[in-house]
Amino acid sequence: DGGITQSPKYLFRKEGQNVTLSCEQNLNHDAMYWYRQDPGQGLRLIYYSQIVNDFQKGDIAEGYSVSREKKESFPLTVTSAQKNPTAFYLCATESGANVLTFGAGSRLTVL
């Protein structure tokens, strides 16, 4: 089945550690997105990539980094510079006409 796989589903991190969230898709979509979700704040765009080897900062990119070496993969690294990383992270692809398909999400908790 075509879809988006995010892993891990739950992740715990100690302060000062970098962590990487995986996002893999087999939908053959060019554009991929990372959103952060916090209670009562909706979703905010972290980074997006419209084509391999290219990506752009979203509204809250500070403390995060991404890469896009393959069409299928768009990993997100939460660095120690991100001061409040505890959140639900959602990866999405675009199928055209701005319609997004989302993965199941990864929940990051900082201990």
Place this chain on the structure above:
Amino acid sequence: AQSVTQLDSQVPVFEEAPVELRCNYSSSVSVYLFWYVQYPNQGLQLLLKYLSGSTLVESINGFEAEFNKSQTSFHLRKPSVHISDTAEYFCAVSEGGTGKLIFGQGTTLQVKP
């Protein structure tokens, strides 16, 4: 800058009653409008979208939304809700060109028996 306002953070309603979830947006250009639904600890699923044409759009599970350009609104309605409709609903807007959607804060629909 674009923004989306969902006017109610929580909407409690009894089963089989009608419901309306309100959404207003600000934009000076043509937009695409979306409603997404999120069940607990899951990703978002597209419920319905307005891209062009008829201002009334419908989903397969009985929801509908009407694009009102003069009032810059895209309210979501259902004439009779079920327990299974309990979820969080997000309104989103895009100016086109990319999938950079701007999301509202979300409305939690709580359907009571």
